[in-house]
Amino acid sequence: MTHHRQPELDTSPPVSDEIRRTTCYMCACRCGINVHMKDGKVAYIEGNRDHPVNRGVLCAKGSAGIMQHNAPSRLRAPLKRVGPRGSGEFEEITWDEALDIATDWLAPLRETAPEKLAFFTGRDQSQSFTSYWAQNFGTPNYAAHGGFCSVNMAAAGIYTMGGAFWEFGSPDWERTKLFMLFGVAEDHDSNPIKMGLARLKERGARVIGVNPIRSGYNAVADDWVGITPGTDGLFILSLVHELMKAGKIDLDYLARYTNAPVLVNGDAKSPEHGLFLRDDDGKPLVIDRATGKLAAFDKPGVRPDLHATHRAAGITHRPVMHLLAERYLDPKYAPEAVAERCGICADKIRRIAGELARVAFDEAITLDIEWTDFRGELHQTMTGRPVSFHAMRGISAHSNGFQTCRALHLLQILLGSVEVPGGMRFKPPYPKPVSIHPAPHCKATPGQPLDGPHLGYPRGPDDLALLEDGSPARIDKAFTWDNPMSAHGMMHMVISNAHAGDPYRIDTLFMYMANMAWNSSMNTRGTLEMLTDTDENGDYVIPRIIYSDSYSSEMVAYADLILPDTTYLERHDCISLLDRPISEADAAADAIRWPVVEPDRDVRCFQSVLCELGARLKLPGFTDGEGGQKYADYADYITNHERKPGIGPLAGWRMGENGLTHGRGAPNEAQLDAYIKNGGFFSAHIPEAAQYMKPWNMGYQEWAVGIGLFDAPQPYIFELYVEPMRRFQLAAEGHGERQPPDRLREQIKTTLDPLPIWYPALEDGHADPEEYPVHALTQRPMAMYHSWGSQNAWLRQIHGHNPLYLPTKLWTAHGFADGDWARVTSHHGEITVPVAHMAALNENTVWTWNAIGKRKGAWALESDAPEATKGFLLNHLIHELLPERGDGMRWANSDPVTGQAAWFDLRVKIEKVAAPEEAQPVLPAIESPVGTGPDELTWKVGE
């Protein structure tokens, strides 16, 4: 028997030599991190307690950043392709050579036809910079990846209420009492959502999760609504039906802060039918309940009437509120009428409607905060409806996603729960009305910059990106009649359109951080064929491809020139108020990254490379007065660039007339040092009286002007009725100069309805629902969301392969057992994959983790890695076009309003098959430009 004995133990060992505080880039959450350094090396990463986003906590990805930074898949030097495209055969070249090649390719394009450069970025957090570069180059062909991600959510939010969910809005976690989450497995605000759920649980608030799959957040929800994919909009409109029918809507809020009282032209013969009645200044008109007369909606003292109509010249013009009643009280939205399609029993829909009403109205909050609205009225209090919502990709990535997101915003607004205590709140620079967003610009002129920003929010047909002959101006056909409101562009169409030469041929495809040769494309194998296809002369149909990435992704093999980026710990970045900052609902905030370590190899920050390339190409924004390079590197740009006088990429520590200031001010050479000293971020708190009711609160509006978000106050009302959509419908009805092609008239009339509607996913009308009865979805695991995870030695031990999860009904019906495999077939293709049983799943839905499957040879993994042998992509089953249905046309597999890729419309059939050796299809291995990783890791930086 060994007796109890305790060895000497040092319980206070040194932790690190130094802590360097920067911003995480393991996903889109942008948390503050403390990087512990030992002997000049990264030893440990933890959350920064002072940081407004994560307040010290950090997710699995963030803590695994050290394995990303040291991943064997990191590229080492610029590469020039020497084998055929797709082989992965490269030679390393110098940066001078790489930049010479890029300049030789791009300079002639700029001088003759700038649109022949297509520049698209993926997980880019510098879009205000990359778009500025593309605008200077002069090509209309620029966008980031929003079009294949969640543009429906962004566009529906902006058009309806001047702000969206994403990371741009959040529930009032401290006050909300009922939180309803739609279609979220994980989201950009990954740590804030978890922290917020913890606060709700502490306070005993109720959480309802609406998702076909009960994983993650839905697993901890008090109530789960296992909805049938693509029917969220129908469910939401049924809730709207129930609430309206019971009169449980916030009439005061609707009258004051929305366009519910605005009068709509009721003259069916007028070219303005369905547009708003406006005064001579163009302001929408309401009837003032005090006087019974017409008045501009924002006139001081006006009490907009939700009820009264206006009769003139024998025509009755009715307020939007009447149109809402007419539409949503229709029995077709009654719970019984929708229950079966939604997969939710009617009583449950009624109970949820009842609970929403009870909490919003019986548990209302009153804050004694004095504020003045945009009509000049002084309020002594703020009324809160403590019901909040959040939603993301699950409702967005459908062909009915835009209208579904709109329906959810309608529900929020009817309850009076946006921008109020306990409701959903925006984060600066939001709220921001459509009127101060740009419209899209697309006029390319040889040797000149583009005529304005590429992306924006069309107000009507005049803003479409069309050439004089009516053909698309952009290679992705964004902002055309097929998808007029494609506010984020349509990156998922670039390769197929460029390959087809439709609408025109391009010369150089330039991409950044976008794995289009694998998980970021629909129809992956077809995409690879397009990237490698040659014409009758043996030349590539897409002549040149330049790609920048830090890692040996699948896309690397398909480029001709590789510009290797740094890791996120080796670079400068700004997370800017001009772009997608780290603001919270109570504060405007932005942040930086800075090189906490220097690169140990011949790689460069991509944005610094663009500064040099821009100068070589003589782009006006990147050259100084003498024609030399204007910005030495990205840090120089961040510090010294001014978008307009006094407004730069970073708002903190600018130079005022009397010393340092924030918001507006001249560049400050020591700005980045000030950020580093402050932990890598800047935060400006919104005064207490301006923290709610922001779109209408003059206190907020004036604060926002002061800090430089706007040049003048921009109050506005929420758009339950979206007039720009009606303008597209009017065109489809034959009004106006710019006319859609006849093939699209019916689609536009139906889907660009200015009030939210629901229609079945478009794939249901093309692929036979009888033959393909099962919905197939993907989710990103929390430990890998947006994180380039598979080359990460720690994260891949958590999610190294991805079975297809089957619900009990299918599992039993097909007689599956553990270890079985299934053939999964869609209208487009088939895959053979391992299956697993999951009971907490909608009974007609199967799903898998997205982007776990990897191609052999990529990411410095061994060829027998489970990601390549058992892992798989659903992408092989999804095509960018819907199947033919005999009308002579191929319709896009995307939302007809925004062009958002309809990933989640997918329908499949399932068969049990004998296990193959590997998941099918197997693509040939690509040669790795970096070899593979070591056989063992015993990682310890310090002694």
Next chain:
Amino acid sequence: MTTLPAQTDRKLGLVIDLDTCVGCHACVVACKGWNTENYGAPLSDQDPYGDDPRGTFLNRVHSYEVQPLATSDMPHPAAQLVHFPKSCLHCEDAPCVTVCPTGASYKRVEDGIVLVNEADCIGCGLCAWACPYGAREMDEAEGVMKKCTLCVDRIYNDNLPEVDRTPACVRTCPAGARHFGDLGDPDSDVSRLVAERGGMDLMPEQGTKPVNQYLPPRMRDEMDQVDVLAPFLDPVAEDAGGFIGWLDKALERI
């Protein structure tokens, strides 16, 4: 065989809230990072980029599906998913200690933390065999047994700010599902939480008297019950015409 102390001054441990854990694995990786760089040998990974990646982790999250039984109130209960983080539970009657042939495994008198003195560990693996929870992992590279130290090199560490003297997994948990404290003190925050929420021993029948406690998930899916208290809404109108009539009257009352 190694003896346990007759009693310990404190019972430091974790309280893990299964109602709140979203299964994000933040705790798993924060633990991996801290303990790779700190206490003892690094937590190694074998075949980290190959076909059978397997490394040493002191804390792992398992997920279990639960299918509640049908009742008259809930004839078709939905299945549930429970995320279950698991690490050493620092048992009062720790069989991993008593089984140790060299005295390398021990339970500290001052706080009850169970540790392995790596210098004395011969890598025989008896302790892992004895632990009913599977909480110990043999490090393949070093040949020594690794386990949760409750971050003994953090919780007393004068080089850390006081607020950070907590295990790495607790500090990082975004969902607030992990709590650290003295479960021997009935007035501690963690003890109160256990009392309020009905905290449970894991596998009490094993007789190990685990210090760590689990808070059970709260009742789910009440809205699926046939008889719930929330009444349905009363209609004010059956159609648009009726609604617009109601609207005028309702506006008068604002």
